[in-house]
Amino acid sequence: MLKPFALASLLALAAAGVALAHGDGAPSPVDTKGLKELGEDPVAENPYRGDKLAISIGAGGYNQNCARCHGLDAKSGGMAPDLRELPSDAEGDSWFYARVAGGATKDGRVRMPPFLGILNQEAIWAIRTYVENQPKD
Numbered sequence: 001m002l003k004p005f006a007l008a009s010l011l012a013l014a015a016a017g018v019a020l021a022h023g024d025g026a027p028s029p030v031d032t033k034g035l036k037e038l039g040e041d042p043v044a045e046n047p048y049r050g051d052k053l054a055i056s057i058g059a060g061g062y063n064q065n066c067a068r069c070h071g072l073d074a075k076s077g078g079m080a081p082d083l084r085e086l087p088s089d090a091e092g093d094s095w096f097y098a099r100v101a102g103g104a105t106k107d108g109r110v111r112m113p114p115f116l117g118i119l120n121q122e123a124i125w126a127i128r129t130y131v132e133n134q135p136k137d
């Protein structure tokens with residue numbers, strides 16, 4: 001028979017496990033195992049466009065790191081731009097990469113934190129691939 005406090009801590013552990021599994025919205029690295037490795041220098045265009053593994057890795061990365069501002073399923077709630085609107089071409093890609101890597105500051109206030117160092121290049125392009133594959137409506 002479990003003592004009440006032991007039971008309570010087991011329940012707390014279980015709850016923490018559930019919260020982690022669903023993502024708590026804190027910036028966190030993304031496991032990009034299985035994707036082609038890209039090194040440090042940013043490539044000019046999304047190397048994973050349409051890639052199924054990139055889409056699923058990107059979905060997790062997006063939900064954990066971006067959804068709290070850019071909206072669930074990449075549907076913006078108005079707090080931050082709708083990322084599905086960026087064109088899927090080299091220009092859209094380099095803008096996306098630069099923004100995610102460097103973040104955005106306005107009038108001295110951080111509107112979006114920089115993600116380079118938390119996310120590697122592979123993770124940034126996987127998230128881009130996920131967003132590109134979300135339906136526009």
Ligand code: HEC
Nearest residue numbers: 065066069079080081096099100104106111112113115127
């Ligand atoms: C704390 C809130 C917040 C988080 C978290 C956040 N963003 Fe942003 N993001 C913003 C805001 C606000 C802007 C608009 C900044 C501006 O233009 O001044 C923005 C702008 C952008 C832009 C430029 C969009 C455009 O149309 O010009 C991209 C791309 C972007 N974010 C991608 C991401 C990705 C990918 C993630 C997750 C890895 C992320 N953001 C996480 C708030 C956030």
